[in-house]
Amino acid sequence: MKNQIFSRVAAYGRARLVGTMPDKTKFISQDGTYPKGFLINGVSSGVKANAKKDLMVLFSPTPCNAAAVFTKNAFQAAPVQVSRSVLQENRGTGIHAVVVNSGCANAVTGEGGIQDAKAIAKTTDELTQPLRKLLNKKDSMSSTLLMSTGVIGQRLKLDKIQQGLGATFKDMGSSHQHWMNAAQAICTTDTFPKLVSKQVKVADRIYTIAGATKGAGMINPNLATLLGFFVTDAPIAPDAVQSILRHAVTNSFNSISIDGDTSTNDTIAFLANGAAGGSEITSTSLEYEPIRDAITGLAQDLAKLVVRDGEGATKFVTVRVHGAKSVEDATIVASTISNSALVKTAFFGEDANWGRILCAVGYSGATINPTATSVSFVPADGSKTLKLLVHGEPQNVNETRASEILAQEELTVDVDLGSGPFEKTNWTCDFSYDYVRINADYRS
Amino acid sequence: MKNQIFSRVAAYGRARLVGTMPDKTKFISQDGTYPKGFLINGVSSGVKANAKKDLMVLFSPTPCNAAAVFTKNAFQAAPVQVSRSVLQENRGTGIHAVVVNSGCANAVTGEGGIQDAKAIAKTTDELTQPLRKLLNKKDSMSSTLLMSTGVIGQRLKLDKIQQGLGATFKDMGSSHQHWMNAAQAICTTDTFPKLVSKQVKVADRIYTIAGATKGAGMINPNLATLLGFFVTDAPIAPDAVQSILRHAVTNSFNSISIDGDTSTNDTIAFLANGAAGGSEITSTSLEYEPIRDAITGLAQDLAKLVVRDGEGATKFVTVRVHGAKSVEDATIVASTISNSALVKTAFFGEDANWGRILCAVGYSGATINPTATSVSFVPADGSKTLKLLVHGEPQNVNETRASEILAQEELTVDVDLGSGPFEKTNWTCDFSYDYVRINADYRS
Numbered sequence: 001m002k003n004q005i006f007s008r009v010a011a012y013g014r015a016r017l018v019g020t021m022p023d024k025t026k027f028i029s030q031d032g033t034y035p036k037g038f039l040i041n042g043v044s045s046g047v048k049a050n051a052k053k054d055l056m057v058l059f060s061p062t063p064c065n066a067a068a069v070f071t072k073n074a075f076q077a078a079p080v081q082v083s084r085s086v087l088q089e090n091r092g093t094g095i096h097a098v099v100v101n102s103g104c105a106n107a108v109t110g111e112g113g114i115q116d117a118k119a120i121a122k123t124t125d126e127l128t129q130p131l132r133k134l135l136n137k138k139d140s141m142s143s144t145l146l147m148s149t150g151v152i153g154q155r156l157k158l159d160k161i162q163q164g165l166g167a168t169f170k171d172m173g174s175s176h177q178h179w180m181n182a183a184q185a186i187c188t189t190d191t192f193p194k195l196v197s198k199q200v201k202v203a204d205r206i207y208t209i210a211g212a213t214k215g216a217g218m219i220n221p222n223l224a225t226l227l228g229f230f231v232t233d234a235p236i237a238p239d240a241v242q243s244i245l246r247h248a249v250t251n252s253f254n255s256i257s258i259d260g261d262t263s264t265n266d267t268i269a270f271l272a273n274g275a276a277g278g279s280e281i282t283s284t285s286l287e288y289e290p291i292r293d294a295i296t297g298l299a300q301d302l303a304k305l306v307v308r309d310g311e312g313a314t315k316f317v318t319v320r321v322h323g324a325k326s327v328e329d330a331t332i333v334a335s336t337i338s339n340s341a342l343v344k345t346a347f348f349g350e351d352a353n354w355g356r357i358l359c360a361v362g363y364s365g366a367t368i369n370p371t372a373t374s375v376s377f378v379p380a381d382g383s384k385t386l387k388l389l390v391h392g393e394p395q396n397v398n399e400t401r402a403s404e405i406l407a408q409e410e411l412t413v414d415v416d417l418g419s420g421p422f423e424k425t426n427w428t429c430d431f432s433y434d435y436v437r438i439n440a441d442y443r444s
Numbered sequence: 445m446k447n448q449i450f451s452r453v454a455a456y457g458r459a460r461l462v463g464t465m466p467d468k469t470k471f472i473s474q475d476g477t478y479p480k481g482f483l484i485n486g487v488s489s490g491v492k493a494n495a496k497k498d499l500m501v502l503f504s505p506t507p508c509n510a511a512a513v514f515t516k517n518a519f520q521a522a523p524v525q526v527s528r529s530v531l532q533e534n535r536g537t538g539i540h541a542v543v544v545n546s547g548c549a550n551a552v553t554g555e556g557g558i559q560d561a562k563a564i565a566k567t568t569d570e571l572t573q574p575l576r577k578l579l580n581k582k583d584s585m586s587s588t589l590l591m592s593t594g595v596i597g598q599r600l601k602l603d604k605i606q607q608g609l610g611a612t613f614k615d616m617g618s619s620h621q622h623w624m625n626a627a628q629a630i631c632t633t634d635t636f637p638k639l640v641s642k643q644v645k646v647a648d649r650i651y652t653i654a655g656a657t658k659g660a661g662m663i664n665p666n667l668a669t670l671l672g673f674f675v676t677d678a679p680i681a682p683d684a685v686q687s688i689l690r691h692a693v694t695n696s697f698n699s700i701s702i703d704g705d706t707s708t709n710d711t712i713a714f715l716a717n718g719a720a721g722g723s724e725i726t727s728t729s730l731e732y733e734p735i736r737d738a739i740t741g742l743a744q745d746l747a748k749l750v751v752r753d754g755e756g757a758t759k760f761v762t763v764r765v766h767g768a769k770s771v772e773d774a775t776i777v778a779s780t781i782s783n784s785a786l787v788k789t790a791f792f793g794e795d796a797n798w799g800r801i802l803c804a805v806g807y808s809g810a811t812i813n814p815t816a817t818s819v820s821f822v823p824a825d826g827s828k829t830l831k832l833l834v835h836g837e838p839q840n841v842n843e844t845r846a847s848e849i850l851a852q853e854e855l856t857v858d859v860d861l862g863s864g865p866f867e868k869t870n871w872t873c874d875f876s877y878d879y880v881r882i883n884a885d886y887r888s
Contacts, residue, residue, distance in 0.1 A: 074812035075802055108802065108814075108838055152799040153838035262807045264799075341785060355596040355708075358519055358552065363706045368518035370552075394552055394597035 022409050024192050027308055032176050032197035035208040035233035037062050037275025039172035042185030045164025047150075047157050048103035055164040056182035057124065058098040058231065059172060061131050064271040066095035067242040068145060069249050071266035077107030078117040079146035080267060086121065086142045092238040096132050096143040097124050098229055098269055100186045101161055102214070107152040107264040116156045117146055123162045127169050147227045147267045149188055149214065183212040186227055190215040194228075194305040200294035202287045205278045207234040209295055213253075213268075213302045215309045226253060226266045226306070230298055234291055235274030237282040244292045245270040252299035255334070255426045256307050270295070304427055313429030315347045318412040320378075322423035329366035330424035333415065336364035337426075344431030347411070352377065352402035354388035361415060372418030377402070380410035391418065466853050468636050471752055476620050476641035479652040479677035481506050481719025483616035486629030489608025491547035491594075491601050499608040500626035501568065502542040502675065503616060505575050508715040510539035511686040512589060513693050515710035521551035522561040523590035524711060530565065530586045536682040540576050540587040541568050542673055542713060544630045545605055546658070551596040551708040560600045561590055567606045571613050591671045591711045593632055593658065627656040630671055634659040638672075638749040644738035646731045649722045651678040653739055657697075657712075657746045659753045670697060670710045670750070674742055678735055679718030681726040688736045689714040696743035699778070699870045700751050714739070748871055757873030759791045762856040764822075766867035773810035774868035777859065780808035781870075788875030791855070796821065796846035798832035805859060816862030821846070824854035835862065 042056035068087060070080045087095070099120055106113045121144040132143070148156070172178065183193035197210035211230025236244065249268055274280070281287045308316055319337050324330035337343055340360040346353040354375045361368060361375075371392035376385045386405055387395050405411060478484075486500035512531060514524045531539070543564055550557050565588040576587070592600070616622065627637035641654035655674025680688065693712055718724070725731045752760055763781050768774035781787055784804040790797040798819045805812060805819075815836035820829045830849055831839050849855060 071807075073803060073806035074810075075806040075814050108799070108833070108836065110837060152802070153833075263803055264806065355552070358596070359517060359707055362517035362519040362708060363515075366518075370519050389552070389597075392552065393554060 022314060024308060027305055028192045029195045029197070032179060032195065032210065033199055033208055034174050034176070034179055034197055034210045035231055035273070035275065037233055037273045038231055039174055040178050040182045041168045041172045042181035042183070043164055043168050045101070045167070046160040047101055053181060053185035054103045055101045055161060055168060056099070056185035057165065057168045057172070058182065058229065058271075059128055059131070059169075060096055060231075060271065060273040060275070061133050062273045062275050063094045063096060063133065063143070064231070064273045065093050065236055065238045065241045066145065066269060066271040067092055067245045068267055068269040069245060071262055071264060073262055073264050073266070075108060075264045077105055077148060077152070077265040078109055078113035079106055079148045080265060081114060082117040082121060083145045083147070083267065083269075086145060089141050090143065092242060094143055095145060095271060096128050098145045098147070098271065099124050099165070100147040100227060101150075101156070102148075102186055102188050103150040104148060104154055104156050105150045105152045105265050106148040106156050109153070109155055112155060116158050118142075119158055120161055120165070121146060123165050127165060145269055147265065147269070149186070149227050149265055152264060179210065179212070186212060186214045188214060190309055192309060194302060194309070196298055196301045196305070198294070198298055200291065202234070202290045202294075203278075205276065207232055207276050207291065207294075209298045211298055211302050213306055215306055226263070226268070228253065228302055229269040229271070230295065230302070231271040231273070232291075232295065233274065233276035234272055235276070235278055235280045236272035236291065237280050240281055240283045240285075240288060241270055241272055243283055244295055247292055248296040248299035251296050252303035253306075255424070256303045256338075256428065307427045307429050310429035312432040314409075314432055315430040316410045317347055317428050317430065318410075319415070319426045319428060320412055320423065321415045321417065321425075323372075323417040323419055324422040324424070325367050325417070325420035327422045327424065329417070330422045333361055333364045333366045333417065334424045334426040336360045337413065337415070338428035341431055344428065347406070347430035348432045350403065350406035352386075352388065352397055352399070352406060357413060357415070358389060366417070367419065368417065369419050374416040374418065376414040377405050378412035378414050379405045380408050380412070385414070466758060468752060471749055472636045473639045473641070476623060476639065476654065477643055477652055478618050478620070478623055478641055478654045479675055479717070479719065481677055481717045482675055483618055484622050484626045485612045485616045486625035486627070487608055487612050489545070489611070490604040491545055497625060497629035498547045499545045499605060499612060500543070500629035501609060501612045501616070502626065502673065502715075503572055503575070503613075504540055504675075504715065504717040504719070505577050506717045506719050507538045507540060507577065507587070508675070508717045509537050509680055509682045509685045510589065510713060510715040511536055511689045512711055512713040513689060515706055515708060517706055517708050517710070519552060519708045521549055521592060521596070521709040522553055522557035523550055523592045524709060525558060526561040526565060527589045527591070527711065527713075530589060533585050534587065536686060538587055539589060539715060540572050542589045542591070542715065543568050543609070544591040544671060545600070546593050546630055546632050548592060548594040548598055548600050549596045549709050550592040550600050553597070553599055556599060560602050562586075563602055564605055564609070565590055567609050571609060589713055591709065591713070593630070593671050593709055596708060623654065623656070630656060630658045632658060634753055636753060638746060638753070640742055640745045640749070642738070642742055644735065646678070646734045646738075647722075649720065651676055651720050651735065651738075653742050655742055655746050657750055659750055670707070670712070672697065672746055673713040673715070674739065674746070675715040675717070676735075676739065677718065677720035678716055679720070679722055679724045680716040680735065681724050684725055684727045684729075684732060685714055685716055687727055688739055691736055692740040692743040695740050696747035697750075699868070700747045700782075700872065751871045751873050754873035756876040758853070758876055759874040760854045761791055761872050761874065762854075763859070763870045763872060764856055764867065765859045765861065765869070767816075767861040767863055768866040768868070769811050769861070769864035771866045771868065773861070773864075774866045777805055777808045777810045777861065778868045778870040780804045781857065781859070782872035785875055788872065791850070791874035792876045794847070794850035796830075796832065796841055796843070796850060801857060801859070802833065805861075810861070811863065812861065813863050818860040818862065820858040821849050822856035822858050823849040824852050824856070829858070
């Protein structure tokens with residue numbers, strides 16, 4: 001099969017020419033300041049055949065308040081099921097570690113897969129036990145969250161992961177290189193590791209936030225998995241951790257589109273260990289909004305990196321929908337435009353095809369007033385907006401100007417529904433030959 | 445702009461090599477028997493720049509009972525608005541003509557576009573008046589249905605269409621060539637005209653059915669428009685025409701997926717002129733089900749041709765979902781699989797990637813029991829089914845066998861939800877480099 005597929009894909013495979021993809025190395029973080037009290041590392045455990053890093057552990061000796069959002073797919077991978085129950089048993093407190101592996105998703109693996117996931121959590125709990133500062137837990141209660149990505153329907157190589165965990169712990173640290181090792185270990189078809197850190201001053205105290213994620217475009221060889229985590233040394237109460245995570249994810253990972261599919265393994269986790277000191281931040285604290293917005297900003301930075309590394313992506317497109325009758329309308333219009341294969345191929349073709357955008361607005365299901373709707377392209381370089389449709393009337397578009405705007409790597413599509421005060425911004429990428437190439441090719 | 449786009453697309457454009465696409469000329473109907481009492485023709489009116497046929501008229505001297513289904517897009521093209529009101533005013537009777545033009549969609553053209561559409565209907569009414577057998581209509585009432593496809597946001601060249609209507613009427617007829625002229629005139633990026641005819645014997649009387657459609661993949665230069673019509677010489681009552689059309693469309697055009705987008709112009713019309721004689725068929729007649737099923741079969745044949753000509757399509761994939769708790773569940777699962785870019789690229793790659801299929805099942809929103817779900821590939825050549833997942837358990841797949849099945853041009857994906865008696869079958873195609881090429885290129 002491999003050979004046949006190779007020949008089929010190779011026959012079409014000259015589509016991507018060197019130099020046509022934008023340089024993405026500029027998005028790799030070169031340095032960073034990382035939250036206090038977190039140790040991290042990433043290694044090659046041997047789950048991936050090619051000796052690339054495929055296993056990472058994040059560890060906080062201080063117990064963390066934690067929350068996670070999981071895929072809504074009916075087929076939930078074993079690490080999703082196990083992590084959810086760990087968070088429930090612990091009521092969102094007392095979490096010490098996050099383990100992520102790539103190369104095998106441990107999804108659709110039945111009861112055996114659940115046992116594998118539990119064994120990984122147990123090994124991690126045992127490795128961390130001497131270092132943990134809070135030990136008043138029931139024996140059965142794990143303090144480890146798990147994520148996996150890779151092939152589905154295959155069992156994990158448990159022994160390799162367990163050995164890898166030991167190796168990871170031996171060399172943990174908090175340097176930029178340690179964080180980068182972890183960011184690399186969760187990559188699959190990603191063309192660059194996605195790591196972001198920043199500091200925020202809230203009520204005269206400096207808190208640090210950092211996070212990593214992997215790409216969400218369809219992944220060779222198997223599933224489009226979005227995995228990510230962000231952590232802070234701020235002291236945030238459990239329900240504030242929960243609500244900050246929801247707010248951050250709604251406005252970041254849930255506002256991007258690569259190909260519209262969601263996987264068995266999607267997971268985003270947020271941990272706060274309080275190692276920077278200060279009094280606990282609850283959802284009614286004055287510090288709540290500033291820290292929530294800082295964390296949301298970091299989550300957006302991560303999510304935008306995912307779009308920039310969308311499989312085959314050559315354009316970064318911001319879709320801003322405003323003037324909607326409701327948040328729901330703004331959201332469905334933004335996501336329908338962002339997910340339209342026709343709109344996305346038009347961006348690849350650098351085509352001022354507002355008809356396709358309008359079409360997507362029209363079939364989104366939102367309440368639309370055709371004669372109130374306007375569509376513009378806003379160039380990334382700050383030059384003048386190009387109006388395509390104003391209150392339902394097509395404009396006489398200057399094609400040279402359209403061409404200038406569309407030739408840029410970034411672009412904002414502005415849709416004014418003219419019907420109310422609500423808005424939503426999404427980020428998406430174009431749909432290129434390379435998307436097809438990457439996703440047609442298999443198990444290489 | 446043209447040059448820049450050309451260079452960008454051309455740089456990627458070597459993707460399609462001669463001989464990699466299946467031969468589609470075999471799907472062109474070489475002969476046919478057509479319903480009595482319908483005259484038809486297609487000409488070049490000059491709306492399309494390249495002198496290709498772009499205007500057709502179907503005419504029945506005997507008044508037809510008629511119905512149409514229209515796009516649900518919030519932006520409804522002028523011909524959609526006008527045709528809907530013609531059908532309403534006539535209460536589904538007294539329709540004599542269908543006019544279809546390609547090259548300009550007459551969409552998002554405001555009040556001027558509506559006036560253009562009405563002018564086309566009026567010219568047609570005037571041309572047909574001497575030939576019509578039923579003239580007891582109010583003067584204001586048109587007996588013409590309209591459809592348009594092509595660029596949106598541009599006004600029609602009304603004078604060319606009006607002259608073209610005259611030319612079309614001069615040479616009308618009912619031969620295979622006349623029907624083929626019409627089928628060609630509605631094409632846009634189609635690689636072959638889509639025309640089907642058949643006869644059905646119901647209660648010892650032979651009725652003839654014929655229809656034509658155009659492709660629904662994204663269309664160069666502008667919109668993914670699905671247009672089609674089918675007609676019969678059977679005497680079918682107005683509400684039976686309505687219910688037969690709904691049944692036929694649900695099980696044909698609404699069961700196919702090219703790219704999931706719906707346009708401003710989508711229209712399917714059904715006309716019955718009764719010219720073959722016999723007593724009127726109502727929804728309670730014994731003849732109702734046989735004629736409904738024959739018409740549905742013809743609509744399916746047309747819809748399948750649309751899938752076969754999906755832009756860049758190299759595979760024809762039947763998605764059969766059964767064992768669902770409800771029709772709604774079966775429908776949403778079938779359409780989610782059919783629309784998944786990941787599933788469609790996997791077929792292009794000839795990849796036995798049941799994980800992607802399962803994923804689509806899982807995020808469809810239907811009620812899913814993971815351990816009751818099974819997935820198989822059913823080869824088109826009648827050889828043995830390949831089981832991929834049985835009651836949620838991944839099977840040890842023979843890759844050589846998978847490769848054999850996937851190398852064929854046709855394939856059925858069988859999904860058993862194991863939860864009930866309901867089923868739904870959809871047809872879809874793969875997602876190739878050529879889809880991107882066709883849709884990134886523009887206005888050529």
